[in-house]
Amino acid sequence: APASPPAAPACVPLSAGTHRLPAIDGRIPVVLHVGRGAKAGAPLVLGLPGAGQTARDFATYTGYSEMADRKGFSVAYPTATGSRPFWNISGTQSGKPDDVAYLREVIPAAVKAACADPARVSVTGVSNGGGMAARMACEAADLVAAAAPVAGGYKSLPDCQPSRPVPMLEIHGAIDHVVPYDGDETGAGSVPAFLKQWRRLDGCVGAAQRRTPRRNVVELRWSRCTRGTAVEHDRITDADHGWPGEDDIDGVDGFASTRRTWSFLARYRRN
DSSP: OOOOOOOOOOOOOOOSEEEEOOOSTTOOOOEEEEOTTOOTTOOEEEEEOOTTOOHHHHHHHHOHHHHHHHHTOEEEEOOOSTTTTOOOSSSOOTTOOOHHHHHHHHHHHHHHHHTOOGGGEEEEEETHHHHHHHHHHHHOTTTOSOEEEESOOOTTOOOOOOSSOOOEEEEEETTOSSSOTTOSTTOTTOHHHHHHHHHHHTTOOSOOEEEEEETTEEEEEEOOOGGGOOEEEEEETTOOSSOBTBTTSTTOOSOOHHHHHHHHHTTOOOO
């Protein structure tokens, strides 16, 4: 009998630690951290920095690489373009690149390098990066399993029509002066409006389950949603703009956005 063809080689991830991936479209290389103990098929999180921030900045103040080491997953940190990097959330900024198209290239490159499970790719981000994370849920639901924006700017998001329901966690400080919780005087970009939109997109019914796990955290969960999705929101009553739990945010007692976003994102795979 003819010899069987050799088996396809199993994917071999990059070694545990921090790497720079080859540049895509001439942009700043993506920083990829492969967590200790991250086996082939582990999840991948995309972490999007805020305006004026680099991948290194975001990795440093979130501690997401340390979380990846602890939990055995990988995290990719892209950087936006410009001397003061800024994600083109609306897709309409003249002279700015199509960041959805760019991140759609980043995801498979990072999945391949980390040997991650392509069905367990999720996205988080802060401020302008949080808005971009939400836009990826809108426009790249074929690649993104779940999204967890923090202090995101949603005012400039285009009409959102995801190809499938996407689980959504939003974390926001109630006294955010940069991206106000209730939006501007027109109500555009408000967190309640954003949550209402995603409850509609995810087909959620019924009232939220409300918890106060800490004196300064109000947690809302809508879990009766289509295809096993959920919409969740943590309102940090005494937090200003930023990544709650980061050392230099005044008034936030013990709430770690990194732990919270990861515990949410880890629950989901794209189906």
